[in-house]
Amino acid sequence: MESKQLVDLVAKACDDKRAEDIVILDMNEVSLIAEYFLICEGTNERQVQAIAREVKDVADQQEINVKRMEGFDQARWILVDLGGVVCHIFHRDERNYYNLEKLWGDAPQLEVKL
Structure with missing residues (x-):
């Protein structure tokens, strides 16, 4: 599965668990870390934990390897690394503090297709 298809699938998984303010950043020209960041x-x-579980379950159903999941126990900022897509799931209180959209402000935002 291509990273663009995967980020759309992850966005739908997040939306299915009522994630708010879903943003997709195209990291292709900005970073070597991943092709896309999804932030919600x-x-x-x-x-926050339910959203992360859903992302992992959807990845498993598509036989996509979850390379890493960090922060699950504290559930303040869970990072789900799917290779070309990195999903950042924040607790509302933490998102404004870290403000990844501003930190990676050079990355174009893509339309979220649900």
Whole structure:
């Protein structure tokens, strides 16, 4: 599966668990870390964990290897590394503090297709 298809699939998985303010950054010209960053937020720790679980489950169903998942226990910022796509799931209180959209402001934002 290409990274563009994967980021759209991950966006839908996040939306299915009612993630808010979903943003996709095209990192191709900006970073070697990944092709896309997907950033979203949940309103509480339980929702943040549910979003991360859904992303992992969808990846597993598509036989996509989750390279790494960090921050699950604290559920303040969970990072799900899918290779070409890195999904950042924030607790609402943490998202504004880290402000990845501003940090990676050179990266174009893509339309989220749900």
